[in-house]
Amino acid sequence: MKLPEKTIERLSEYRRTLFNCLSNGKTHIYSHELANLHSNTAVQVRRDLMLIGFSSMTKKGYDVKELIDLISRILDSKDGQNVAVLGMGNLGKAITTYFNGKRSKLNIKATFDVDPEKIGTFQSGVMCYSINEFEEVVKRENITIAVITASPNAAPVLAGIIEKAGIKGVLSFTSTPINFSDNIYYEGYDMITSLEKVAYFVKERSLKKKSN
């Protein structure tokens, strides 16, 4: 089943919220509740869940645990996937700390840097290797996904190394778009774009207020 990117994003967000529900002892949830928690509509939630074949709505709403299980079967690989983080500056550290232990099916197995002070030590709980060892470590640890937090100047060099090592998916936080071959699923995120978007809509609203 190939689902649209936006649906996948929402399923991941629903699951995160459902985990919170469970840990707060909430066993059932209505579509409109789930929608409210995501600034979404109940219709959208029901459409997403229909798309993945979930229909067991009871009088008390959806069974939270059942829904988590179904979403997990869709999102996760059976044996999990292993992840490497490239660049252990503040952002690399934040991401490694943030992910580890959050999802049992996605494991950060190695981190990489060029700084001799970091190489050979644990960074945010994960062994840091020299970028020169990338291909070797990727094969040994069966790593399929790379997260790039390195500086824009380093990105083109890293792209070649990543491609050569047989990585299948890349999530990049560098501000330069990187061109990979079609063998790699690429997702880029730039914090400046998000901030500029917020700034634009704040400006537009204040102009609108003034003209009213």
Add this chain to the structure above:
Amino acid sequence: MKLPEKTIERLSEYRRTLFNCLSNGKTHIYSHELANLHSNTAVQVRRDLMLIGFSSMTKKGYDVKELIDLISRILDSKDGQNVAVLGMGNLGKAITTYFNGKRSKLNIKATFDVDPEKIGTFQSGVMCYSINEFEEVVKRENITIAVITASPNAAPVLAGIIEKAGIKGVLSFTSTPINFSDNIYYEGYDMITSLEKVAYFVKERSLKKKSN
């Protein structure tokens, strides 16, 4: 002129690329070149630029500087906007370092934390205040935008403080969605969702390969 969110994101990305062009001495660019750098189509680029009224295509392509100026007039506020970062862990530090000096029209004026070791010191070059001083500092420094990097547990408390201080726009990197009133333009980003999305498409591709 109220533009769609996706157009604003692309304009921000184009501008970033155009800045790179300029610093590499490239003065003109064709729509298909700009498209290639963003895994986009030339038609989309032309449509976006038409939407903002840019039509001065020469034989050598678009004038890079002219295009930067026009996009800047759309995205930026005349007098700029001031930004606060809440939470000075690794992510807060990464964001503050990353932004500062990159865009003259968006200035990180203050950072906030609860750690007494950080309060009263410069963090990534910006003064760090106690979260208790938030409203006072926001008014004094004319801050309109807040970036939240604090832990999910802290988010609901911060939401109240942010709302009360009169902040107009929020960019949140916490993994829990936050409900603000309609006075605040809210944009949330969760790294786990992006990573789960990459993992899903990597999995789908490998299953497809096996079944071929």
